[in-house]
Amino acid sequence: MPKVTIDGHSIEVPDGTTILQAARMIVDNKNYTGPNIAPPTMCYHSKLKTSGGYCRTCIVKVTKGSEKDPRPMPKPVASCRTTVMDGMEVVNTTSPEVLESRKAVVEFLLINHPLDCPICDQAGECHLQDLGYEHGLSKTRYDFPRRTFNQIDIGPYIKLHMTRCIMCFRCVKVADQITNNRYQGMLFRGDASEISTYIEKAIDNDFSGNVIDVCPVGALTDKTFRFKSRVWFTKPMDAHRNCTKCSGKVSVWLKGSDILRVTGRKDNWGEVQEWICNECRFEKKELKDWVIEKPTHIDRHSVISQNHYENLAQLKLDIGKQQKQISGKK
Ligand code: SF4
Numbered sequence: 001m002p003k004v005t006i007d008g009h010s011i012e013v014p015d016g017t018t019i020l021q022a023a024r025m026i027v028d029n030k031n032y033t034g035p036n037i038a039p040p041t042m043c044y045h046s047k048l049k050t051s052g053g054y055c056r057t058c059i060v061k062v063t064k065g066s067e068k069d070p071r072p073m074p075k076p077v078a079s080c081r082t083t084v085m086d087g088m089e090v091v092n093t094t095s096p097e098v099l100e101s102r103k104a105v106v107e108f109l110l111i112n113h114p115l116d117c118p119i120c121d122q123a124g125e126c127h128l129q130d131l132g133y134e135h136g137l138s139k140t141r142y143d144f145p146r147r148t149f150n151q152i153d154i155g156p157y158i159k160l161h162m163t164r165c166i167m168c169f170r171c172v173k174v175a176d177q178i179t180n181n182r183y184q185g186m187l188f189r190g191d192a193s194e195i196s197t198y199i200e201k202a203i204d205n206d207f208s209g210n211v212i213d214v215c216p217v218g219a220l221t222d223k224t225f226r227f228k229s230r231v232w233f234t235k236p237m238d239a240h241r242n243c244t245k246c247s248g249k250v251s252v253w254l255k256g257s258d259i260l261r262v263t264g265r266k267d268n269w270g271e272v273q274e275w276i277c278n279e280c281r282f283e284k285k286e287l288k289d290w291v292i293e294k295p296t297h298i299d300r301h302s303v304i305s306q307n308h309y310e311n312l313a314q315l316k317l318d319i320g321k322q323q324k325q326i327s328g329k330k
């Protein structure tokens, strides 16, 4: 098994593991503990084949290629697309050069992205918002007009704000790999590229809603949730139902007893764990439709994780227990 050292932490990984995957293993994917050395990602998604390699936010520097050939790689590489070699040494958070390059990548990603977080449904759980906060410049150096597009309805449930798209290709890969039809794809090249629905054809298949969950920004939005609430005012709860099309395991986002939206459950990296069908996502918005399990655990350091409702739930349970003990009930 090849051994790689990232920011001074060594790990042995199976053949074919990428630097990004190795870094995530060091962080400890299950408990999200340990050194926080995993590079950020915008286009890589562990459940989508051939994803990654488009956004460059995951760049790292390889200071030693391998035991056999210790020469460093001449420029930063995309960690999601670079396979680990035995004896490889990599720097990420410890390299000022990598951090400077990442800053430049974020600046490029933000060239055309509007600063409309105050009205964007993705605000609070947006990967680009986090990235801009951590690595962005406080003002733009770009003098040219930004690209603008009209909003496009993609079928009855999804709206595309092309203006916010960062061309990560995740939605195209979902349509390609998860659904049985693909109507949207990337048209044109360079700064003219855009996600097209090939003349706005509806994506009318059972799993099309998953494009909303994989979009790292607010370019693909859920029409049943748009403008209903800031996401940090809602309480996500793990819930399930018997569904004949998907696993039926979801997160329902509650405001009081109203379900404002239903999404797939996401892992520590903000990536969908299991794809869910459109019936679960868009048509089951009553509490009676679901068996509620527990508060959805959110590790992301976004605004969304600032609601300490999980602790509150525990607190309520503890208080309930104490009250019962005081009143002599078991
Ligand atoms: S619409 Fe979203 S998921 Fe699709 S390419 Fe653009 S940013 Fe990525």
Ligand code: FES
Pocket: 040, 041, 042, 043, 044, 052, 053, 054, 055, 056, 057, 058, 059, 078, 079, 080, 081
């Ligand atoms: S996450 Fe690696 S290039 Fe986008």
